[in-house]
Amino acid sequence: MSEQCSWCGAPVDEDGGFRATEPEGDRRAAFCRLEHVVPWIINGAHWEPGRIVELGDDGVALGVCAQCGGDLGDTRVLLVRHRGAHRIADAFCRLDHLLEWAKRGGRWRTGV
Ligand SMILES: [Zn+2]
Ligand SMILES: [Zn+2]
Structure with a gap:
């Protein structure tokens, strides 16, 4: 079963696309491509209930924020x-x- 992009509604195959989750909130979203994360967040980030099960843990093992290098707390978000x-x-x-x-x-x- 394929999911739908949380932004544009396009089908997101199991072997492609992106999944986002907010573990503490038991919320998730799917994206057909990374570019669709941006308008989705800007327009209010409409999560769906659920978790990304295949990740196997709640992401704490990933350590620090990929953007700022800061610690991950209750508001952490994962993108897979x-x-x-x-x-x-x-x-x-x-x-x-x-x-x-x-x-x-x-x-x-x-440029990095
Ligand atoms: Zn999309
Ligand atoms: Zn950060």
């Missing part, structure tokens, strides 16, 4: 890229930092 069988996770101390990170192109940004 699905690429075939791979799951590539990043964590953020809060939703604002996921927004900043996604605006800059995530891990694949240029």
Whole structure:
């Protein structure tokens, strides 16, 4: 079963796209591509109830925020890229930092 992008409604295959979750809130979202994270957050971040089960934990093991390097607290947000069988996770101390990170192109940004 495929999910739908939380922003544009396009189908998101199991082996592609992005999943976001806020573990403390038991909330999740799916995205067909990273660019759709940005308008979704700006327009109020409409989460759906649920968790990302395949991650196996609540993301604390990821350590620090991928944007600012700060500690992860109760407001942490995880973003998981699905690429075939791979799951590539990043964590953020809060939703604002996921927004900043996604605006800059995530891990694949240029100029760093
Ligand atoms: Zn989309
Ligand atoms: Zn941060």
